[in-house]
Amino acid sequence: MTDNSATAAPSGTELPADRLRWRCDPGTFDFVTSADLADPGEPIGQPRAIEAIGFAIDMDRPNYNLFVHGPEGFGKHGIVTAMLERHAAGRPVPPDLCYINNFDDERAPIAVQLTAGHGRRLKTDVDAFVRDLGNVLRSAFEGEQYRNRRQTVEDELKERQEQVLKALDRDARAAGLALMHTPMGFVFAPMRNGEVIKPEVFERLTEEEKERVQDAIRQFQERLQRDLRQVPVWMKETQERLRELNRETAGFAVAPMIGELRAAYGDVEEVSSFLDAVERDIALNVEAILQQPQGGGEAMLPAGQDGHPVTRRYRVNLLVDNGDCAAPPVLFEDSPGFDQLLGRIEHQARFGTLHTDFLLVRPGALHRANGGYLILDVRQVLTRPMAWDGLKRALTARQLRIRPLADELGMLATSSLEPEPVPLDVKVVLIGDPRLYAMLSALDPEFPRLFKVAAEFDDRIERNEDALASYVRMLAAIARREGLKPLDRGGMALVLEEAVRHAGDSERLTLHHEALADLLREADYWAGRRKDEAVTADAVTRALDARRRRGERIRERMLEQIERGTIRIETEGAATGAINGLAVYQMGEFFFGKPSRITARVRLGRGDVVDIEREVKLGGPTHSKGVLILTGFLSGRFGGRQPLSLNASLVFEQSYGGVDGDSASSTELYALLSAISGIPIRQSWAVTGSVDQYGNVQAIGGVNEKVEGFFDVCNARGLTGDQGVLIPASNVKHLMLHPRVVDAVREGRFHIHAVEHVDQGIELLTGTAAGQADDKGVYPEGTVNRAVQDRLKEFNDIRKALARSAEEAEGERDGE
Structure with missing residues (x-):
């Protein structure tokens, strides 16, 4: 059986310096500083999102609310707000809302809507x-x-x-009586000759007279x-x-x-x-x-x-009160709790008890945005108790009913008011990330019904002449909006290069507005330190260097441990079954690469490749998948005519944390082939790239940081001209390496090769041809694949011999 994956694999390509970084020529700009540039008419790079937002705004039907999602820092809030304000301009202002006392039932205040200002x-x-x-x-x-x-x-x-x-x-x-008014009230007394008679006189009267x-x-x-x-x-x-x-x-x-x-x-x-x-x-x-x-x-x-x-x-x-509004409100609520969204009923302490009335009814964001637009951060809504349920209830009922939060939570609440509900006519815009959108779509059946339109923001755009022309105007607009110094041609060129680097692709430009604004602010600071009138390339370089220095403490500590030999990384000589892999670490917003020593050992066995990281529960599922792919590759290439009679173990040496991702699977395969064949690998090289079961090397992430990480180790020890990195050919378009690496490659002190297949990589790493199988599946003498094939045959022969010996010994015991 022949192995089609090993046929005619082209040799790896060494990349020249001009393919390692896209350079922006300041001479191509037709401006002196960015102050000469006009603002872009529309947000650049987001045609799909702009179309979706425009549709949702124009759709005057219930429940066509909008969910805007995309990565953080890409200007979603500003773009949405600007579009809403443009759409609202010239439209009727919604009415004012008042509550008045209900003299028939003071627990149920009456809602009154009046023309704006009235x-x-x-x-x-x-x-x-x-x-x-x-x-x-x-x-x-x-x-x-x-x-x-x-x-x-x-x-x-x-x-x-x-x-x-x-x-x-x-x-x-x-009748001979006098009416007299005394302190004890009115009394009657007998009279004679117009005078009240005295008691002693009355006593002398006859009994009949008395x-x-x-x-x-x-x-x-x-x-x-x-x-x-x-x-x-x-x-x-x-x-x-x-x-x-x-x-x-x-x-x-x-x-x-x-x-x-x-x-x-x-x-x-x-x-x-x-x-x-x-x-x-x-x-x-x-x-x-x-x-x-x-x-x-x-x-x-x-x-x-x-x-x-x-x-x-x-x-x-x-x-x-919409009296001062010229258009329907466009409101952003930054603290969207239940009360802040739907309104609340306050209470006042009066002589030791709590009282309330219609004057203590307070509006929520939905009241203030009624007749207009309300923008909310969906994460903030979801993390506030009952806020999401309250928002959905209001949108479903299309009316605003103010109720105490205690009622929603089923708690015992004090007697309160029941204000008359208010009709709700508002367009709600939720802003969040794609994960929250997917979660709500999957878990909340009411969500798709209430938020029928989704606008997804892209994180980058293709780098072409039209895009660059719009991009420089966008950067000029950011500088003006932030009150920063304009950029001269050199400064603009370097910012564009950093925008490409941030996108992780030399053919794309990032749309991360916040990251760009941060860079412009920091470059403006350094330009101010130098008393420059404009932001120059030197100011941008200083900003990038200062940012790197602020975040690279851990990187420096790791590099120091490598230099002192605490962490073992070889950059010279050759070793069997050992190779330098590359990984990316993140500390906040700072990413950096670091080499790791990967080793492989083989022995007689049953064809298993053991992932030590997985066995000790330090390996993630993607890394374990990559190791299992190696078994598939070995079985497909060398197990067609004979079973694999080996056991192999792979490990990231001096790795004390979790390992995940398949970007080291090709690296592990090289170490495994070296261990089986006995052919040593040049330690002056580091490798990154994933591999499939046919030996094709596939793209990985963080290629720039990985290359720079190994370069820094080699540079610290002294570049010999023999050191370099193997990367997947499909990652070449992603290269935006630091100028220090580009300069070393240009001077021949460092090398970067792009490979498409493991046969190309093993040839570069061992200096030995990989070899191509003939019609019978046999590889030529003196090749890596033949050495692997022979070693596997040796293991298989030993296994057969052991099996025969075991059978003979069993037969002798049965004869006795």
């Missing part, structure tokens, strides 16, 4: 009405007309009382009691007449002010009904209003309360 006017006018109410009523009740009418009513009561007493006194005198006098006193006393029982009735009638007088007087007093409010707001049904109720309530509570201190009584109330308990009910709670 809510503020209504509140101002009603506040002035309440402020002047006490003085107007006092003026009316202190006037001569009211006092005269009140005096008349009171005099009538007094006159009736006096008439009853006069008649009783007249009749008593006729009995007659006492009988007369008893009769008149009963008559007095009957007459006095009428007095409370007369007083009640009088009080009702006084109250009616007060109501009439109050009505006349406030009628002009109420009339002005009706004239201004009577076309709003809720306000008209509210003013009618206020007028009736004033008449019913005029005495309480008059009793409050001069100036409204605020000075007598606990801190934080607004107005007298009676007149508070006449005020207007302005929740949303």
